[in-house]
Amino acid sequence: MLPHGRPGIDGPPELGGAARSPLLELREVSKRFGGLLAVRGVGFAVYPGEIVGMIGPNGAGKTTLFDVVTGFYRPDEGAIEFDGRSIAGLRPDRINRRGVARTFQKLRPFLDMTVLENVTVAALTRVGGLAAARRVAREQIELVGLTEKTDDLANGLSTGQRKRLELARAMATGPRLLLLDEVTGGVDQRSIPALIELVRRLREQGVTLLLIEHNMRVMMSVADRIVALHMGEKIVEGRPAEVVRDPRLVAAYLGSGFGQGERDSA
Ligand SMILES: Nc1ncnc2c1ncn2[C@@H]1O[C@H](COP(=O)(O)OP(=O)(O)O)[C@@H](O)[C@H]1O
Numbered sequence: 001m002l003p004h005g006r007p008g009i010d011g012p013p014e015l016g017g018a019a020r021s022p023l024l025e026l027r028e029v030s031k032r033f034g035g036l037l038a039v040r041g042v043g044f045a046v047y048p049g050e051i052v053g054m055i056g057p058n059g060a061g062k063t064t065l066f067d068v069v070t071g072f073y074r075p076d077e078g079a080i081e082f083d084g085r086s087i088a089g090l091r092p093d094r095i096n097r098r099g100v101a102r103t104f105q106k107l108r109p110f111l112d113m114t115v116l117e118n119v120t121v122a123a124l125t126r127v128g129g130l131a132a133a134r135r136v137a138r139e140q141i142e143l144v145g146l147t148e149k150t151d152d153l154a155n156g157l158s159t160g161q162r163k164r165l166e167l168a169r170a171m172a173t174g175p176r177l178l179l180l181d182e183v184t185g186g187v188d189q190r191s192i193p194a195l196i197e198l199v200r201r202l203r204e205q206g207v208t209l210l211l212i213e214h215n216m217r218v219m220m221s222v223a224d225r226i227v228a229l230h231m232g233e234k235i236v237e238g239r240p241a242e243v244v245r246d247p248r249l250v251a252a253y254l255g256s257g258f259g260q261g262e263r264d265s266a
């Protein structure tokens with residue numbers, strides 16, 4: 001038990017550790033689909049300014065955990081607090097308004113709308129008036145490096161550009177915490193370094209990040225801490241350099257292929 005009396009929290013010392021309040025805190029969170037316990041008693045915390053990575057094999061429960069945190073599913077058990085207040089069971093738009101945004105593993109832009117229109121729709125959830133929403137949208141489009149595509153249809157974008165569009169849409173809602181689901185998934189290798197740079201830039205904007213990422217090279221280079229899930233349970237949590245040496249993680253996920261530093265992203 002830590003000094004503030006909450007189990008399962010291990011904040012990084014340079015961020016003040018247990019003395020500093022987490023931005024997001026999960027305690028004993030579970031989510032069931034019929035007979036399948038997709039998330040089992042998971043607890044961890046994300047501190048302001050951190051980039052926390054979530055890894056684990058396909059089916060480990062990573063996306064489900066995002067769905068539960070962002071209100072797409074109600075947790076069957078457990079507590080979820082954002083900035084010290086419970087968000088468990090709130091509707092997605094309410095949670096978004098509190099300052100939590102996400103991107104999706106399966107991209108869902110409005111394909112017959114332009115980049116600007118897509119981001120403006122997202123911005124309208126935060127700012128009133130079309131002109132103000134467009135202004136916010138243009139800022140975010142610039143931030144993610146899509147300025148040249150502002151008036152192009154989302155339909156014509158490459159996978160990497162669509163990922164950037166998703167980031168711009170999420171950022172346009174003004175989040176303090178951003179959850180990214182496989183932001184490098186399906187993106188060609190040459191585009192990955194720029195995406196990593198972009199993730200760092202989002203943090204510099206004052207956004208705290210929780211990201212699901214299969215590419216271990218990406219994870220090692222951006223994450224301050226890593227949480228590993230396996231069959232719905234948290235099996236390891238710690239610094240990237242420690243986590244990759246953990247026998248439980250090697251057995252469950254990294255296997256012998258980790259030497260190459262790459263995992264495919266299914
Ligand atoms: N809507 C759903 N209904 C039933 N089972 C689901 C649903 N969503 C996910 N699952 C199951 O929950 C488990 C965790 O899935 P998921 O969270 O997508 O894993 P990951 O993102 O780690 O690959 C899997 O066994 C998956 O088949």
Ligand SMILES: [Mg+2]
Nearest residue numbers: 062063064105
């Ligand atoms: Mg997933």
